[in-house]
Amino acid sequence: MPDQNGPFFEDIDMGDEIGPIELVATDENVSTFCELWGNPMPNRFTSQEIAEKSGLPGPIVPGVMSMAIMSQALTDWAGPESLKDLDLVFRQPIPHNKPLLISATVTDTREEDGENIIECDVLMMGEAGERYVGGIAIITLPSSGE
Amino acid sequence: MTMELEYNRDLYGVEHEAGPFEITADLIQIFNRSIGETSAMFTDQATAQAAGYSGVLAPPTLVTMLVRNVELPDIELNFGVMRFHAGQRVQSRAPIVAGDSLMASSHLKEVYPKTGRSGTMVFTVWETTFTNQDGTVVADVQESYASRE
DSSP: OOOTTSOOGGGOOTTOEEEEEEEEOOHHHHHHHHHHHTOOSSOTTTOHHHHHHTTOSSOBOOHHHHHHHHHHHHHHHHOTTOEEEEEEEEOSOOBSSSEEEEEEEEEEEEEETTEEEEEEEEEEEOTTOOEEEEEEEEEEOOOTTO | OOOOOOSOGGGTTOOEEEEEEEOOHHHHHHHHHHHTOOOHHHHOHHHHHHTTOSSOBOOTTGGGGGGGGSOOOOOOOOOOSEEEEEEEEEEEOSOOBTTOEEEEEEEEEEEEEEEETTEEEEEEEEEEEEEOTTSOEEEEEEEEEEEEO
């Protein structure tokens, strides 16, 4: 059951832009995530020293976590049960405590097997235009007539 | 020219299983806190129950954190000195709800080379299927690892 405040299928056209939605992964967020994930700490996601030894300027956001953040932005927009497929490529290390700008562009709308589907190109960027994560999302939306 | 890769092809068709993973309300709550998730369907039992679920919904990518618990073998790829997590795909098949118990089953999906501006990389893709206590497939996760020279 999609969020009643979310968009309807009929409201969406090819080329529509969603976002950018700004989110931040703080040091505390990443530590909480790593603890739950079972990744022994400290690690390159939580420690400046270990990150530098790996050739990174500082601790980074795990790719798995960046996917969770992108998923959150999409379900906030379309509804909690809307995201059917999220296929991402991790392009660059993502820093902590910096604005992450998440956007989507609708590339297709169709009805398939009784579902109203929109397909989007999705992107997570930094403030200076860094392209951290890119990919494709498939989202289902309710019809305004349902 | 086709690149001939050396790796253990006997791993195709072999399933590697792990679980059960108990999806508790606490687990979902901590996951929510780590990413700042506040949607009522993921955080509030009464809202989820009003929508017909027995407990709060798990955000669709929560299962990706469980994949690391599956012990996967070395594919013995004879290429590259550096390996990194290049990408990930999650396909949601059915809702995952607090109280569910999930099993994971992983297999080697494909190994392929790709040549771009930065040279040749070899991608290893593992696919994990999550099934709940009723035998319903709830999610498929693909993890792609790149090896670079």
